Amino acid sequence: MAPTRIISCQVKDIRFPTSLEKDGSDAMNLAPDYSAPYIILRTDSDLEGHGVTFTVGKGNEIVCHAVRVLSQMVVNKELDYIYNNFGTFWRSLTSEDQMRWLGPEKGVMHLAVAAIINALWDLWAKIEGKPLWKLLVDMEPEILVSTIDFRYMSNVLSKDEALAILKKMQAGKSERENNLKSTGYPAYTTSVGWLGYDDVKLRRLCKEALAEGFTRFKAKVGADLADDKRRLTIIREEVGQDKMLLVDANQRWEVQEAIDWMKELAQFNLTWIEEPTSPDDILGHAQIAKELNPLGIGVATGEQCQNRIMFKQFLQANALQFCQIDSCRLGGVNENLAVILMASKYGVPICPHGGGVGLCELIQHLSIFDYIAVSGSLDKRVVEYVDHLHENFLHPTVVKNGSYQLPQAPGYSVQMKESSLISNEWPNGAVWKKLIQDGVYTNPVI
Amino acid sequence: MAPTRIISCQVKDIRFPTSLEKDGSDAMNLAPDYSAPYIILRTDSDLEGHGVTFTVGKGNEIVCHAVRVLSQMVVNKELDYIYNNFGTFWRSLTSEDQMRWLGPEKGVMHLAVAAIINALWDLWAKIEGKPLWKLLVDMEPEILVSTIDFRYMSNVLSKDEALAILKKMQAGKSERENNLKSTGYPAYTTSVGWLGYDDVKLRRLCKEALAEGFTRFKAKVGADLADDKRRLTIIREEVGQDKMLLVDANQRWEVQEAIDWMKELAQFNLTWIEEPTSPDDILGHAQIAKELNPLGIGVATGEQCQNRIMFKQFLQANALQFCQIDSCRLGGVNENLAVILMASKYGVPICPHGGGVGLCELIQHLSIFDYIAVSGSLDKRVVEYVDHLHENFLHPTVVKNGSYQLPQAPGYSVQMKESSLISNEWPNGAVWKKLIQDGVYTNPVI
Numbered sequence: 001m002a003p004t005r006i007i008s009c010q011v012k013d014i015r016f017p018t019s020l021e022k023d024g025s026d027a028m029n030l031a032p033d034y035s036a037p038y039i040i041l042r043t044d045s046d047l048e049g050h051g052v053t054f055t056v057g058k059g060n061e062i063v064c065h066a067v068r069v070l071s072q073m074v075v076n077k078e079l080d081y082i083y084n085n086f087g088t089f090w091r092s093l094t095s096e097d098q099m100r101w102l103g104p105e106k107g108v109m110h111l112a113v114a115a116i117i118n119a120l121w122d123l124w125a126k127i128e129g130k131p132l133w134k135l136l137v138d139m140e141p142e143i144l145v146s147t148i149d150f151r152y153m154s155n156v157l158s159k160d161e162a163l164a165i166l167k168k169m170q171a172g173k174s175e176r177e178n179n180l181k182s183t184g185y186p187a188y189t190t191s192v193g194w195l196g197y198d199d200v201k202l203r204r205l206c207k208e209a210l211a212e213g214f215t216r217f218k219a220k221v222g223a224d225l226a227d228d229k230r231r232l233t234i235i236r237e238e239v240g241q242d243k244m245l246l247v248d249a250n251q252r253w254e255v256q257e258a259i260d261w262m263k264e265l266a267q268f269n270l271t272w273i274e275e276p277t278s279p280d281d282i283l284g285h286a287q288i289a290k291e292l293n294p295l296g297i298g299v300a301t302g303e304q305c306q307n308r309i310m311f312k313q314f315l316q317a318n319a320l321q322f323c324q325i326d327s328c329r330l331g332g333v334n335e336n337l338a339v340i341l342m343a344s345k346y347g348v349p350i351c352p353h354g355g356g357v358g359l360c361e362l363i364q365h366l367s368i369f370d371y372i373a374v375s376g377s378l379d380k381r382v383v384e385y386v387d388h389l390h391e392n393f394l395h396p397t398v399v400k401n402g403s404y405q406l407p408q409a410p411g412y413s414v415q416m417k418e419s420s421l422i423s424n425e426w427p428n429g430a431v432w433k434k435l436i437q438d439g440v441y442t443n444p445v446i
Numbered sequence: 447m448a449p450t451r452i453i454s455c456q457v458k459d460i461r462f463p464t465s466l467e468k469d470g471s472d473a474m475n476l477a478p479d480y481s482a483p484y485i486i487l488r489t490d491s492d493l494e495g496h497g498v499t500f501t502v503g504k505g506n507e508i509v510c511h512a513v514r515v516l517s518q519m520v521v522n523k524e525l526d527y528i529y530n531n532f533g534t535f536w537r538s539l540t541s542e543d544q545m546r547w548l549g550p551e552k553g554v555m556h557l558a559v560a561a562i563i564n565a566l567w568d569l570w571a572k573i574e575g576k577p578l579w580k581l582l583v584d585m586e587p588e589i590l591v592s593t594i595d596f597r598y599m600s601n602v603l604s605k606d607e608a609l610a611i612l613k614k615m616q617a618g619k620s621e622r623e624n625n626l627k628s629t630g631y632p633a634y635t636t637s638v639g640w641l642g643y644d645d646v647k648l649r650r651l652c653k654e655a656l657a658e659g660f661t662r663f664k665a666k667v668g669a670d671l672a673d674d675k676r677r678l679t680i681i682r683e684e685v686g687q688d689k690m691l692l693v694d695a696n697q698r699w700e701v702q703e704a705i706d707w708m709k710e711l712a713q714f715n716l717t718w719i720e721e722p723t724s725p726d727d728i729l730g731h732a733q734i735a736k737e738l739n740p741l742g743i744g745v746a747t748g749e750q751c752q753n754r755i756m757f758k759q760f761l762q763a764n765a766l767q768f769c770q771i772d773s774c775r776l777g778g779v780n781e782n783l784a785v786i787l788m789a790s791k792y793g794v795p796i797c798p799h800g801g802g803v804g805l806c807e808l809i810q811h812l813s814i815f816d817y818i819a820v821s822g823s824l825d826k827r828v829v830e831y832v833d834h835l836h837e838n839f840l841h842p843t844v845v846k847n848g849s850y851q852l853p854q855a856p857g858y859s860v861q862m863k864e865s866s867l868i869s870n871e872w873p874n875g876a877v878w879k880k881l882i883q884d885g886v887y888t889n890p891v892i
Contacts, residue, residue: 030543057544059515062554066508072890097476098503104697104725104750107553108508152724155701155733251550255601278598279550280755282728283762287601304550309726316729444518 002127003043005078009071009116011064012038014416015057015426016357016389017435026195026220028250033057034357034389037064037112038421039119041074047126050415051119053111053328054356060426066112069099074116083124086147090117090334094149106306110331117332118362122412132333132412133368137173141166148338152309156316162341169373176372184403185367186216186378187385188246190355192235193219195227199234206238213401216244216382218274222252225264232268241269244382246300248274255284259291266292272300272322279304285319300324303353307331308338315346322380326353327362333412336366344374354384360397361390361413364404392420448573449489451524455517455562457510458484460862461503461872462803462835463881472641472666474696479503480803480835483510483558484867485565487520493572496861497565499557499774500802506872512558515545520562529570532593536563536780540595552752556777563778564808568858578779578858579814583619587612594784598755602762608787615819622818630849631813632662632824633831634692636801638681639665641673645680652684659847662690662828664720668698671710678714687715690828692746694720701730705737712738717826718746718768725750731765746770749799753777754784761792768826772799773808779858782812790820800830806843807836807859810850838866 019031035057041049055063073093074082082089093113094105103109125132136144145162189212192205209217217239221228228247235245247270253261258276273292277284279301289299298321305311307330314320323343325336343350350370352363360383367383375381383404390396394415398405407413423430427443435441465477481503487495501509516539520528528535539559540551549555571578582590591608635658638651655663663685667674674693681691693716699707704722719738723730725747735745744767751757753776760766769789771782789796796816798809806829813829821827829850836842840861844851853859869876873889881887 028543028546032544032547055544056547058542059512059545059548059555062508062512062515062548065511066505066554069505069508096504097474098478098501099505100474101478101502101750102505102508102554102557106726106752107549107555108512109505109553111548152700152727152730155730254598278755280552280753281598281759283759284598284601304547306552307726309724313727313729 001045003045003047003079003123005044005076006041006074007044007076008042009067009075010040010042011067011071012040012421013061013064013426014038014421014424015060015432016424017431017441018388019057020440026248026250028252029056035060035426036357037067037115038416039067039115041119041123043079043123047123049119049121049123049126050411051115051117051122052358052414053115053118054359055111056356063108063111063115066108067115070112070116074120082120086334087149090147090331091149091151093117094331105309105331110306111328113331114328117334118327118412118414121333122414126411129410131365131407131409133365133372133407136337136365136369137177137372141170144337147334148341149334150338153312153338153342156312157342157345161345165341165344165374169376172376173372176376180368180371181406184400184405185364185371186382187214187399187402187404188216188218188244188382189214189402190218190248190384190386192217193231193248195220195223197231199230202231202234203238206235210239215402216246218246218248218384220250221247221265222249222261225261228265232265236268244271245269246272246274249276251275251278251304253277255281255287258288262288262292262297263295266295266297270297272298274300274324275303279306280310282310282313282317282319285314286317289319289321298322300351302326303329305329308335308342311339312342315342315348321348322351323348324351324353325363325366327359327366333366340366340370340374349380350375351382352384355386355388357389358393358414360385361393361395364397364407365412367404368406392416392424447491449491449493449525449569451490451522452487452520453490453522454488455513455521456486456488457513457517458486458867459507459510459872460484460867460870461506461878462870463877463887464834465503466886472694472696474698475502481506481872482803483513483561484862485513485561487565487569489525489569493569495565495567495569495572496857497561497563497568498804498860499561499564500805501557502802509554509557509561512554513561516558516562528566532780533595536593536777537595537597539563540777551755551777556752557774559777560774563780564773564858564860567779568860572857575856577811577853577855579811579818579853582783582811582815583623583818587616590783593780594787595780596784599758599784599788602758603784603788603791607791611787611790611820615822618822619818622822626814626817627852630846630851631810631817632828633660633845633848633850634662634664634690634828635660635848636664636694636830636832638663639677639694641666641669643677645676648677648680649684652681656685659849661848662692664692664694664830666696667693667711668695668707671707674711678711682714690717691715692718692720695722697721697724697750699723701727701733704734708734708738708743709741712741712743716743718744720746720770721749725752726756728756728759728763728765731760732763735765735767744768746797748772749775751775754781754788757785758788761788761794767794768797769794770797770799771809771812773805773812779812786812786816786820795826796821797828798830801832801834803835804839804860806831807839807841810843810853811858813850814852838862838870
């Protein structure tokens with residue numbers, strides 16, 4: 001029997017003690033514990049929709065709490081009501097007239113929206129028996145644009161323009177789908193580039209990444225200029241001069257500081273500088289982009305870009321040359337579609353933010369859809385890959401020869417293994433119970 | 447004995463059933479229940495710091511929860527540690543490396559920061575035995591700038607520039623203080639202008655406001671053009687052509703829609719259009735401002751402007767002509783000081799957002815400080831006044847002849863009466879218990 005309505009929404013506070021390894025540390029995120037508010041939408045059939053958003057530890061329970069509040073607007077809703085007017089339903093979650101004050105459309109509330117919305121798309125794809133990218137690719141353009149809330153976008157992209165982009169790209173879809181099936185979607189690896197690695201470790205990681213087939217690499221910068229030069233020198237020595245090399249400052253700099261610092265690093269032939277300053281500073285990014293353009297360096301940002309309205313302005317102001325959508329920062333798939341279509345209008349490549357826990361599993365679907373149904377191009381397009389925590393997923397990403405292989409299982413690849421959900425639930429799962437007992441973590445009573 | 451450290455942080459979920467009256471309704475906020483996460487910081491002396499932030503009902507408990515998480519970074523801290531490096535302490539709250547992911551510096555987390563920070567300023571002012579405005583006015587410029595986090599502001603305002611502004615305005619401070627003591631600070635009233643009032647009620651309210659001494663008025667617009675014209679016609683008939691008349695669309699419009707609509711309303715001699723579109727759309731506001739400038743209409747926004755980085759860009763882009771700081775949306779007094787100083791550099795008048803519960807009590811202090819110590823001018827400067835819920839405060843605002851009278855009691859005027867705190871606590875205070883028993887409200891189990 002096909003499901004007809006949502007009957008419950010369960011929220012789990014899932015965390016991984018990644019700060020003990022320090023691999024995910026950068027200039028701004030000193031010791032993240034990759035975490036996910038994890039949602040299970042149950043229906044009146046056996047099918048479930050699973051969804052996540054992403055945090056880096058403390059405060060994960062604040063988002064879980066926000067999900068519980070929002071879930072009252074989802075439970076007992078008919079699926080026809082949701083999916084037949086998905087853009088309208090999306091707005092009902094993001095713009096509930098009292099809760100809108102807490103954003104609007106940003107921060108904790110928007111992360112919570114993302115978790116719920118992602119679960120609804122996982123469910124939809126499972127109902128259709130397709131991986132999410134295929135659901136999107138096969139969707140009639142009229143249906144696809146009906147999932148988008150165009151409010152505050154009309155001065156840049158109207159519904160009709162979005163429709164025209166999608167219709168124009170209907171031709172050649174199956175050819176592009178076949179292309180990707182044979183080659184996969186280009187990935188880059190961030191594994192070589194964390195701060196604080198010594199020369200020996202860095203050379204070893206570069207060699208390993210090359211051996212795995214990666215040809216695109218990202219390094220963290222911004223804490224110490226001399227150390228950045230040391231690490232970039234080694235990476236270039238190991239991978240050669242022709243490979244794509246990206247750098248990421250994680251919001252460390254003031255505007256002028258970003259410009260000055262990057263002029264020092266331009267000798268390393270860098271494709272982009274990611275998050276040079278505050279994610280809110282559109283005009284600052286525009287100035288940085290303008291100054292670095294003659295050096296062949298573009299600006300990339302987006303993992304903390306709060307919504308489509310900010311992305312709209314980044315595009316209007318030429319403030320980004322690489323658009324790093326985030327599956328869990330924006331309000332789920334619907335808003336990601338909006339940004340993908342706006343970026344297409346500006347000819348700006350989509351290069352999603354990966355890493356954390358589950359982000360790679362989700363974003364691959366969005367880039368695959370982008371190539372097949374919107375941009376039609378792989379030029380300058382790369383998806384981040386970080387080899388973290390994939391073992392916790394039922395259908396983890398498969399990356400071969402530096403490329404994401406197309407997901408096959410129905411859904412959004414978001415579902416975690418039951419064993420991981422049990423052992424990593426905060427604070428009473430076995431993993432956390434032991435760490436708290438051992439005094440490695442404390443669980444403050446809130 | 448003077449207090450030396452914070453020993454506890456209590457959070458209360460305080461709400462008022464204002465939606466039953468519908469007086470606060472506008473084009474976007476259909477039925478707000480004015481609410482406050484209410485903070486009591488207790489010390490090792492009898493002195494307490496009280497603080498609030500503001501929400502419109504549902505989700506107030508999400509912010510309360512966020513306050514509880516953040517309060518772990520405040521409890522047991524020495525006051526010297528906090529106040530001697532207040533800018534640094536402020537950053538420790540807004541940029542804790544794991545919780546920063548949930549914003550950064552926006553939405554739920556930033557509202558929670560505001561509540562705590564406001565309580566710390568209330569305490570500081572009580573320790574000094576002064577109302578907050580006087581604490582700020584008397585403060586050495588070097589101390590005052592030490593409370594500000596200048597991160598992401600340096601391309602517009604450096605610490606040295608801020609210091610220079612304050613030092614320059616030291617001369618004449620006591621004269622300006624005496625001016626305000628005799629005249630009060632200019633207010634405008636929003637009471638005449640809510641949507642949905644019929645002709646008779648509107649004329650009565652205008653007459654009453656004139657009789658109370660108001661000469662500046664604000665009306666809500668944006669739901670229906672014909673109805674806007676009807677109400678503005680009546681208001682102009684009642685108050686005359688020369689009085690200041692402001693309109694507020696509460697984010698109702700797309701960019702071009704705002705321009706077209708306001709051209710229709712320009713005949714009413716309007717000083718500003720407030721929140722014409724999304725609060726995140728800096729470039730959209732800039733375009734609206736450019737188009738409306740020849741009509742003599744400025745753009746006002748800020749009550750949902752998330753932080754100093756957004757205000758910085760609104761100023762850089764000439765996207766606002768009236769800067770509506772909010773005591774509870776920005777991260778408390780410290781960040782309001784940052785924005786006041788940036789606005790001063792651009793010559794943009796500060797016109798704070800009032801209303802809700804407690805906002806008027808707080809913002810008066812900021813505008814009084816602005817006049818005496820920063821801008822030195824009352825030209826185009828007005829503070830919003832809404833006659834709501836003041837009876838719940840120990841030291842409510844006093845508005846006479848359309849002007850705020852200077853607060854005298856030590857502190858930030860934020861403290862509510864014990865009886866109000868008891869009866870209005872959600873969901874078990876007497877007010878709510880009865881409404882829930884009567885079936886007027888439900889208290890969903892989260």
